[in-house]
Amino acid sequence: MSFGDYMRFTFMCKKEKPAQRLDSKVAVIGAGPAGLAATGYLACKGYHITIYERLPFPGGMMVFGIPGARIPKNRVFLGCKELEEIFDVEIKTSCKISASGEEVLGDNLAKERLELQRAIDEFDATLIATGTWISNPLPAEGANVDGVYSALEYLFRNRSCELGLIPESERFSLGPRVAVVGAGLVAADAALDAIRDGHQVYLISIEKLFEAPAGGYEINRLIEQGTRHIERTVIKRVIGERRVEAVELINVDAEVKNGLILKLEQIPGTESTIDVDSIIVGIGQKPTPPSKNEVLGIKLSRRGEIVVDERFMTSREKVFAAGDVVAGATKVGRAFQSGLKAAYWVDRYLQGML
Amino acid sequence: MAKLKLIDVGACIGCEVCEKVCEFTNSGARVNIYSTSDGILVPVTCVHCTNPICMRVCPTGAIYKDGEGVVLVREYRCIGCKLCAIACPFGAPNIEPPTGIMKKCDLCAERRRQGLAPACVETCPSGVILYGEYEEVTKKAKTKAIELLREMKVLSLEEKTDSNV
Numbered sequence: 001m002s003f004g005d006y007m008r009f010t011f012m013c014k015k016e017k018p019a020q021r022l023d024s025k026v027a028v029i030g031a032g033p034a035g036l037a038a039t040g041y042l043a044c045k046g047y048h049i050t051i052y053e054r055l056p057f058p059g060g061m062m063v064f065g066i067p068g069a070r071i072p073k074n075r076v077f078l079g080c081k082e083l084e085e086i087f088d089v090e091i092k093t094s095c096k097i098s099a100s101g102e103e104v105l106g107d108n109l110a111k112e113r114l115e116l117q118r119a120i121d122e123f124d125a126t127l128i129a130t131g132t133w134i135s136n137p138l139p140a141e142g143a144n145v146d147g148v149y150s151a152l153e154y155l156f157r158n159r160s161c162e163l164g165l166i167p168e169s170e171r172f173s174l175g176p177r178v179a180v181v182g183a184g185l186v187a188a189d190a191a192l193d194a195i196r197d198g199h200q201v202y203l204i205s206i207e208k209l210f211e212a213p214a215g216g217y218e219i220n221r222l223i224e225q226g227t228r229h230i231e232r233t234v235i236k237r238v239i240g241e242r243r244v245e246a247v248e249l250i251n252v253d254a255e256v257k258n259g260l261i262l263k264l265e266q267i268p269g270t271e272s273t274i275d276v277d278s279i280i281v282g283i284g285q286k287p288t289p290p291s292k293n294e295v296l297g298i299k300l301s302r303r304g305e306i307v308v309d310e311r312f313m314t315s316r317e318k319v320f321a322a323g324d325v326v327a328g329a330t331k332v333g334r335a336f337q338s339g340l341k342a343a344y345w346v347d348r349y350l351q352g353m354l
Numbered sequence: 355m356a357k358l359k360l361i362d363v364g365a366c367i368g369c370e371v372c373e374k375v376c377e378f379t380n381s382g383a384r385v386n387i388y389s390t391s392d393g394i395l396v397p398v399t400c401v402h403c404t405n406p407i408c409m410r411v412c413p414t415g416a417i418y419k420d421g422e423g424v425v426l427v428r429e430y431r432c433i434g435c436k437l438c439a440i441a442c443p444f445g446a447p448n449i450e451p452p453t454g455i456m457k458k459c460d461l462c463a464e465r466r467r468q469g470l471a472p473a474c475v476e477t478c479p480s481g482v483i484l485y486g487e488y489e490e491v492t493k494k495a496k497t498k499a500i501e502l503l504r505e506m507k508v509l510s511l512e513e514k515t516d517s518n519v
Contacts, residue, residue, distance in 0.1 A: 003471035003485050004478065011375070011476035014469065033371075033479075062479060070367045071479040209393075215368065216393025332479060333370025333387075340378045 006078035009040025015086055018046040024350045027052065027123040029097045029116075029290065032060020033332045034323025035129035036079065037339030038346070043087035045347055051089060052119060054096035054110045056165055060131055062332060064106065064159045065152060067189055071332075073163070097130075099291035104133045105153055109165060116290045120319055125346050128298075128306060128314070128321040129339060132285035132329040138181060140247075141237040143279075147175070147244035151182065151190035151282030158193050175277020179204055179247055180227075181235060183212035183219060185331075187282030191222050194280065201227040202274060204247075206234060206254050206261055213259040234264075236271060238279065246275045285329045289321075303328070311354060312342035320346055356423040358491040359461060359472065361397055362482040362498065368395025372474035372483065376459075379473040382450065384459040400425060400446040400459040408438035408447060416456070424461045432456050461485075 008015070024047055028035045031053035039049050057063055059076040083089040096110035097119050120126045135150030137143065149172060160166045176199060180191045183205035194201050203222060208231045210216040223229050230249065237248040251270035255263035287305045294300055299307040299315040305328060306321040308314055314321050322342035323335040348354055370387050377383035385399035402425045409417040409425065416431035417438060434454035439447040447456045462472035470476070475485040484491045484498075503509045 002490065004475040004481060004483055006481075007479055008476040011470070011473050012379075071369075072481065075479060075481055210391075212393070215389060215395055217390075217395070218393065220393070331368075331370045333372070333374040336371050336477070337374035337378055340375070 006075045006082075007036075009036045009079050009083060010044050010087060012041055013044035015082060017086060018044060020046045022046045022048070022350070024048070024124040025050070025122070026346060026350075027119045027126040028129065029119060029127065030060060030129040030131060030323070030325075031055075031058035031080070031091060031093075032129060032131050032323060033062060033335040034131075034325075034339035034342070035060070035127065036076075036083070037336045038127050038129065038322060038343035039083060039089055039339075040079075041340050041343035042346060043083055043089055047347075047350070049083075049087075049089045050123070051091045052095050052097045052114065053091060053093045055106050056094050056109055057163060058091055058093060063163075065155045065186070065189070066332075067155070067159075067193060068162065069192075070189070097290050099295040100293060102292055104288045105135075105150075105156055106133065109160075116296060120296065120316075124318065125350055126319050127339075127342055127346060128289060128319065128325060129323040129335075129342075130288050130290060130325045131335075132324040133288040134286040135281065136284040136286065138235060138238070138279065138281045138283070140235040142240070143235075143238050145238060145240050145243055147240070147278040148238065149278065149280050151180070151186045151280050152285060154190050154280050155186070155193060172278070174199055174280075176200055177274075177276045178202070178278050178280060179235070179274070179276040180280045180282065181205070182282035182284075183207040183214055184282060184284070185214045185218070186285070186329075187280075188212075188214035188218045188222065190280050190282050191227055195222065195225050195227065202276065203227050203229045204233050204235060204249065205229070205231055206252060206264065207256050208232060211256040211259075234266070235279070236266065239273070244276060244278055246273050247279065248273050285324075287325045287328060289325050308342075311345040311349070312338075313345065313349070318349070320349075356488045357461065357466075358423075358484075358486065358488045359402065359475070360484040360491055360495055361399070361401075362484070362495075363396055365480060365482045366395065366397055367480050367482075368397075369479055371477050371479055372397055375473045375477045379462065379465070382448070382457060384448070384457065385474055398445055400442075401444060402459075402461065407441045407443070411437045411441045413437065420463075422461075422466070424463070425458075426460050426463065427456055427458065429455050429457075 028051045058080045094111040099116035135152045178194045178199045179202045212219045235247045236250040239246040251267045253265045297316040312320045322338040372385045373383045406425045414431045416428045432455045475483045
């Protein structure tokens with residue numbers, strides 16, 4: 001027998017039909033790390049699970065964000081295949097669950113739309129794991145010109161091309177010189193993609209090398225591959241009438257601790273300009289619950305995250321939430337564990353043990 | 355039969371799935387992602403040495419190897435003296451409050467009894483944790499190594515254009 005050939009979301013049990021079948025039906029919204037981990041846990045227990053995924057393939061950020069060199073897509077797909085074939089999980093892809101009209105990155109790939117109300121009414125429990133798919137905008141003057149992209153949409157576009165969802169011709173034309181803003185994993189992944197595509201990359205970050213949330217090693221690797229890292233710097237102004245032509249940089253006085261920026265002040269008189277053809281912004285993401293406003297009694301925090309209690313239940317009975325949509329953008333592992341913990345409580349709830 | 359677990363540390367992306375899944379499964383993480391001073395993320399866990407130094411220094415004989423070559427702890431014998439933690443070059447032993455007893459990776463002993471692989475092996479997104487029978491794992495590791503050499507063009511079937519090479 002061979003182990004570890006793919007991501008087994010059902011790692012809690014053997015690869016065989018569960019011994020018992022339970023009558024309860026669970027809806028999972030979002031097939032990212034949290035949703036898939038929760039599904040695997042509940043599938044082992046014998047629940048009937050339907051996953052609603054707005055994108056054409058499951059995997060969430062593991063497939064549509066993180067480059068395949070880090071997480072091979074097939075390892076995720078094979079895990080999903082096991083969920084479907086052995087555990088009779090229904091993965092409804094290209095099906096967006098919404099509670100309001102707003103669109104987020106990738107929604108245009110959905111072929112079907114379903115009201116959140118239905119995903120709640122038709123199931124005994126519903127788990128929302130919709131992640132963080134809105135990118136923070138570049139806080140600089142003149143940033144609303146062509147050639148300014150979010151790191152996430154850049155990565156998403158590249159992954160979509162690799163998956164054959166979008167023709168190669170629709171890759172962003174970045175031009176030779178690219179400024180990547182940020183020092184987190186999303187920014188680093190975007191920089192890596194840009195280098196691979198032959199662009200001259202300037203990595204502009206508030207963080208110094210070893211303060212980078214992506215880890216100094218990742219940033220160093222980018223530098224070794226020709227990236228110019230400009231630290232303790234922000235973009236003050238984007239120059240260009242219709243399209244990015246250059247950026248005006250300014251040095252900052254900052255204090256960074258454990259990945260958090262505690263103090264940030266621009267230093268007047270330190271402005272400089274570099275010519276770039278596009279800007280990729282990777283400075284954090286916002287949670288994307290089914291609605292950005294409070295609907296159906298599901299409370300949101302001030303930052304737009306779904307509020308849950310210690311049992312991962314939202315303010316609405318039988319509706320649970322897990323992953324980045326609850327905790328904000330983190331690492332795959334934390335989202336995965338959040339999904340597992342939520343699933344534990346979903347099980348307890350459905351067993352009448354809450 | 356001897357079981358072998360190998361972590362391809364160089365290919366690890368530091369996503370923490372192993373750590374978080376281990377914590378969920380074993381009521382405490384027995385593999386932790388740590389960052390070196392220059393920012394390399396490394397999974398720190400017991401590597402189940404052939405000649406475990408922890409076993410040799412343990413004054414009460416609490417540490418032993420099972421039939422599959424897995425280094426285990428008899429918790430009832432452990433006195434929490436921490437000698438194992440000092441001796442281990444990988445910092446694998448955890449002396450956890452409130453019991454003060456040594457805990458570490460047991461390659462998911464309970465799961466193995468059920469015929470399952472360790473939880474970290476089953477869930478690693480990048481597939482960098484190799485596990486199985488000794489021969490199978492070494493075969494996988496060697497295959498991975500030559501693939502890497504091929505990618506780095508150390509091994510290549512392409513004709514060399516430089517005639518001096």
